[in-house]
Each structure stands twice: as structure tokens, then as C-alpha cells.
Amino acid sequence: MSDPAIEDTTRVVDGVMRSRRSLRAFHPKSVPRELLEALLAVAATAPSNSNTQPWRVHALAGASLQTLGDALVAAFRENRLPPSPHFPEPLPEEHAQRQREFGATYYRTLGLDITDMPGRMRQTERNFHFFGAPVGLIFTIDKRLAPHSWLDLGLLVQNVMIAASARGLGSCPQVSFARFHPVIAQHLTLGEHEVTVCGMSLGYPEPDAPINRMSMPRRDVREFVSFESFDMPPLAQAQR
Numbered sequence: 150m151s152d153p154a155i156e157d158t159t160r161v162v163d164g165v166m167r168s169r170r171s172l173r174a175f176h177p178k179s180v181p182r183e184l185l186e187a188l189l190a191v192a193a194t195a196p197s198n199s200n201t202q203p204w205r206v207h208a209l210a211g212a213s214l215q216t217l218g219d220a221l222v223a224a225f226r227e228n229r230l231p232p233s234p235h236f237p238e239p240l241p242e243e244h245a246q247r248q249r250e251f252g253a254t255y256y257r258t259l260g261l262d263i264t265d266m267p268g269r270m271r272q273t274e275r276n277f278h279f280f281g282a283p284v285g286l287i288f289t290i291d292k293r294l295a296p297h298s299w300l301d302l303g304l305l306v307q308n309v310m311i312a313a314s315a316r317g318l319g320s321c322p323q324v325s326f327a328r329f330h331p332v333i334a335q336h337l338t339l340g341e342h343e344v345t346v347c348g349m350s351l352g353y354p355e356p357d358a359p360i361n362r363m364s365m366p367r368r369d370v371r372e373f374v375s376f377e378s379f380d381m382p383p384l385a386q387a388q389r
């Protein structure tokens with residue numbers, strides 16, 4: 150028998166998850182600090198291994214956001230830091246194929262020819278001013294931890310985006326910042342062991358921007374899940 154309360158919750162939660170997408174154009178309207186704090190407080194209910202909560206978040210607005218953005222753009226233009234190793238080189242073909250599909254959709258939506266390298270550079274550069282968002286978040290972690298703790302931070306990041314969507318805010322998670330950790334470290338007060346994992350643009354969506362209507366497809370569940378013993382009766386499963 151269906152439970153109307155569960156159905157309502159499912160509709161709302163699934164709706165927020167399905168409607169979230171990475172936004173790359175923002176309205177200049179500011180995000181009040183109280184709203185940001187409430188959002189981060191609920192996001193921090195994310196689980197973590199042994200409840201270690203290994204994340205740190207640096208929230209920037211106004212002059213701090215502008216100053217960091219300017220410094221990052223300068224570093225990007227000077228190309229003085231090594232490329233970030235967030236993907237192996239070469240990327241295995243099954244992943245590279247989806248990466249190419251993303252690139253094709255992204256540049257087509259922006260009206261950019263994929264061979265227009267200066268145009269692509271200008272768009273990549275927009276990452277560093279947080280795509281014009283009024284809030285920029287930098288997520289860091291203690292670099293002494295094992296990769297598994299980065300998973301905890303990833304859960305926090307997803308929670309921030311879902312909590313933002315639920316409040317009518319938009320977001321874009323951005324690994325682009327990782328390469329520029331030395332620049333970030335000059336502008337923020339970081340602990341000796343902190344390393345930048347990613348950033349995030351956060352603010353009210355610019356509804357008319359075509360780039361905000363880009364919707365990336367997902368793999369079918371049956372393509373990435375192996376179902377084992379689901380057709381067997383429960384007793385047979387337990388005895389296996």
C-alpha cells in the first residue's frame with residue numbers, strides 16, 4: 150500500500166535532485182550570510198568515515214571574491230602552474246568518450262566552435278571569477294588523509310548543491326581551482342596541511358542564459374549496475 154507522506158517526500162527529494170544542474174551564469178543578487186550558513190549547516194549532515202568530517206570550506210563574497218578571482222585569472226593567463234592531474238593522461242577511452250560528448254555539448258550551447266581555442270580559453274577563465282556568482286566556495290581537505298576521506302568531502306559538496314537547489318539557488322562544482330592551490334593559499338588563511346580539492350560557484354540562477362539550460366544525459370542504470378540474485382526468493386539469497 151502506498152503511503153502519501155512517503156510519496157510526497159519522494160516527489161520533492163527526487164525533484165530537487167533531478168532539477169539540479171551545473172549553472173554557469175548567475176544573477177548579481179547577493180546571497181545573505183544567514184542563508185549560506187543555514188545551507189552549509191544542513192549540508193554538513195553528510196556522513197563521513199568514523200564521523201571525521203574532514204572538510205573545510207572557505208566562503209568568499211564581495212572584495213575577497215573579486216581579489217581571488219583576479220589573482221586566479223592572472224595565474225591562468227600566465228600559465229605558470231603545472232596542469233592539474235585530476236584526470237590521468239591519457240584518460241581511458243570509455244571515460245574519454247563521455248568527456249568528448251560533454252565538450253561538444255558545452256561549446257555548442259555556448260555558440261563556440263570547438264576548434265576556437267582562444268574562445269575556449271576565455272570560457273575556461275570564467276571559472277576563476279566563479280562564473281559571476283556572488284558567492285565562491287573553496288573546499289579543502291587535510292592532505293595527510295587517504296583518498297577515501299575525499300569521498301566524505303564529495304558527499305558534503307553534493308549536499309551543498311542539493312540544499313542550494315532546494316532554496317532556489319544554483320551552483321557549479323569546479324575542479325579547475327585545484328591546480329591553483331598555491332595562489333589560493335596566498336589569499337586565504339589555510340592550515341599547514343590544507344589542500345584545495347575543488348571550488349563552487351553559488352548564487353541565484355540567470356534564467357535566460359542558454360548555458361544554464363544545458364542538460365547532460367546520464368548512463369542507464371542497467372549499464373552501470375550489476376544486479377546479483379534479485380530474481381531469487383529471499384530465503385535462497387540468505388543461504389547462498
Ligand SMILES: Cc1cc2nc3c(=O)[nH]c(=O)nc-3n(C[C@H](O)[C@H](O)[C@H](O)COP(=O)(O)O)c2cc1C
Binds near residue numbers: 324363
Ligand atoms: C568534481 C567535479 C568537478 C567539476 N569541475 C568543473 C569545472 O571545473 N568547471 C565547470 O564548468 N564544470 C565542472 N563540473 C561540472 C560538470 O561538468 C557537470 O557536473 C557534468 O557535466 C554534469 O552536468 P550537471 O552537473 O549539469 O548535471 C565539475 C563537476 C564535478 C562533480
